[in-house]
Amino acid sequence: MLLNPDYSMKKHNFCAGPSILPKEVIIQAAESILDINESGLSLLEISHRSKAFVDIMEEARSLVLELTKLNRKDYSVLFLQGGASTQFSMVPYNILSKKAAYLDTGSWSSKAIKEAKLFGEITEIASSKDSNYNYIPKNYTISEDCDYFHCTSNNTIYGTQIKEFQSSIIPVVCDMSSDIFSRQLDFSKFDLIYAGAQKNLGPAGTTVVIIKNSVLGNTSRNIPSMMDYQTHINKSSLYNTPPVFSVYVSLLNMRWLKSSGGIKKLEEINNKKATILYSEIDINPFFKGHAKEEDRSAMNVTFNLVNDDFKETFDSMLKDAGIIGINGHISIGGYRASMYNAMPIESVKTLVEVMSELENKL
Numbered sequence: 001m002l003l004n005p006d007y008s009m010k011k012h013n014f015c016a017g018p019s020i021l022p023k024e025v026i027i028q029a030a031e032s033i034l035d036i037n038e039s040g041l042s043l044l045e046i047s048h049r050s051k052a053f054v055d056i057m058e059e060a061r062s063l064v065l066e067l068t069k070l071n072r073k074d075y076s077v078l079f080l081q082g083g084a085s086t087q088f089s090m091v092p093y094n095i096l097s098k099k100a101a102y103l104d105t106g107s108w109s110s111k112a113i114k115e116a117k118l119f120g121e122i123t124e125i126a127s128s129k130d131s132n133y134n135y136i137p138k139n140y141t142i143s144e145d146c147d148y149f150h151c152t153s154n155n156t157i158y159g160t161q162i163k164e165f166q167s168s169i170i171p172v173v174c175d176m177s178s179d180i181f182s183r184q185l186d187f188s189k190f191d192l193i194y195a196g197a198q199k200n201l202g203p204a205g206t207t208v209v210i211i212k213n214s215v216l217g218n219t220s221r222n223i224p225s226m227m228d229y230q231t232h233i234n235k236s237s238l239y240n241t242p243p244v245f246s247v248y249v250s251l252l253n254m255r256w257l258k259s260s261g262g263i264k265k266l267e268e269i270n271n272k273k274a275t276i277l278y279s280e281i282d283i284n285p286f287f288k289g290h291a292k293e294e295d296r297s298a299m300n301v302t303f304n305l306v307n308d309d310f311k312e313t314f315d316s317m318l319k320d321a322g323i324i325g326i327n328g329h330i331s332i333g334g335y336r337a338s339m340y341n342a343m344p345i346e347s348v349k350t351l352v353e354v355m356s357e358l359e360n361k362l
């Protein structure tokens with residue numbers, strides 16, 4: 001071990017993304033930059049075609065399948081670049097022939113819709129825009145004449161989360177950028193899942209894409225090689241130089257997730273953290289939550305001060321407690337506490353203490 005294992009994170013980091021990673025993952029990542037697998041070389045200076053890196057990519061792809069309980073025969077896993085935002089166009093480029101159905105639950109969904117419109121007809125089957133995206137529309141009909149249905153599992157900015165996915169006979173595409181591996185799901189209900197790593201999976205720089213092979217090959221469109229999922233599948237996600245560091249750190253994080261008890265265990269902890277914070281929001285008269293109770297996200301908790309006159313006081317109390325990254329996104333203001341898998345329960349308790357201290361102080 002090259003680094004001091006007692007090294008500690010000094011802040012309570014509630015950033016929405018890039019965001020918190022487990023301390024041991026950060027230490028191992030730092031070590032890999034100095035020396036990967038005691039090879040005398042940095043991870044940053046070895047070939048992506050070397051055995052060391054090919055093994056890393058393979059283990060990362062396998063762990064995604066293991067965690068999602070999907071089989072290698074039907075599904076392919078890719079680690080791509082360009083962020084989740086590139087998937088907004090890569091998805092329709094590859095699988096939209098004529099028409100697709102989209103659920104609009106926030107800024108990321110609307111961006112996905114905007115891109116998809118370049119490739120075909122888009123039906124927005126439901127939207128919660130009318131009430132500043134504070135809920136998840138339900139009981140909509142997924143038109144059967146569409147090539148696929150697209151939804152966003154967790155709305156990072158507004159703090160809402162789909163709790164139950166409606167069944168669909170057409171393929172389902174899901175942007176899981178901010179809650180992948182945070183809860184148990186029947187992943188086989190999805191035909192294409194994508195997630196930018198920098199929220200719950202790893203550092204910025206790579207996007208995981210999980211594709212059911214059967215959804216490909218149905219459009220007659222010519223697709224540039226780099227935008228074609230099949231290119232990357234054929235080359236086991238090594239068609240061009242992959243973002244080696246991001247893939248490695250994502251692998252470290254998935255190893256950590258597995259050794260911490262897997263998704264099931266993390267889901268329990270995530271629910272506990274969410275309960276602690278939402279309970280405080282509900283009992284503390286100084287705060288109110290943004291999202292409707294039944295649709296509240298366990299990952300991104302959005303709330304406001306009832307009276308903005310207390311903002312300065314509250315902000316300086318947060319600062320004194322070492323809490324950072326909880327300012328709300330510019331589009332809704334207020335506060336947003338992001339509590340991804342790596343967020344310790346102690347940090348959430350510290351935030352709640354500061355919130356109740358505000359109540360006692362005033």
Ligand SMILES: *Cc1c(COP(=O)(O)O)cnc(C)c1O
Pocket residue numbers: 017082083084085086108152154155156175176177178196197199
């Ligand atoms: C952050 C985020 C994105 C955008 O990710 P980039 O990697 O920055 O392109 C897309 N969708 C959701 C749900 C997000 O939270």
